[in-house]
Amino acid sequence: MLVLWRDVIDLIPVMVARDSYGEETEQDGTPRTVFANKKSVRQTEFYQAMAAGIKPDIVFEVMVGDYADELKVKYGEKYYRIVRTYSANGERIELVCSIYPMEVQTDGTG
Secondary structure: OOOOOOEEEEEEOEEEEEOOOOOEEEEEOOOEEEEEEEEOOOHHHHHHHHHOOOOOOEEEEEEHHHOOOOOEEEEOOEEEEEEEEEOOOOOEEEEEEEEOOOOOOOOOOO
16 A cells, blocks of 8 residues: 655654763754654544553654654644553554653643
8 A cells, every 4th residue: 555645744753861970861863854643642542542641742753664663753833752552463652652751741731
């Protein structure tokens, strides 16, 4: 099946390093630009994530070979954290993302 890619995203690896106080800090690696399809968050995915205190904002579909366990995505001018991945067929993978930095849901109002 031919897939037409409508969007371009940057996949950003995250490395953990120690600062001068010995605390772990995250540092972004070199982004890689890949073709993707922006998708809506499915209703079941949304409610399952909300129950865990995570607000999924967007889903990107990319080829499995293009994804190397990166933790962040840049789309346009916004940054997202990948909170879950899903591959149904082994060829494409869905990256479920929350806006970065993530806002923790504490009062249930979003």
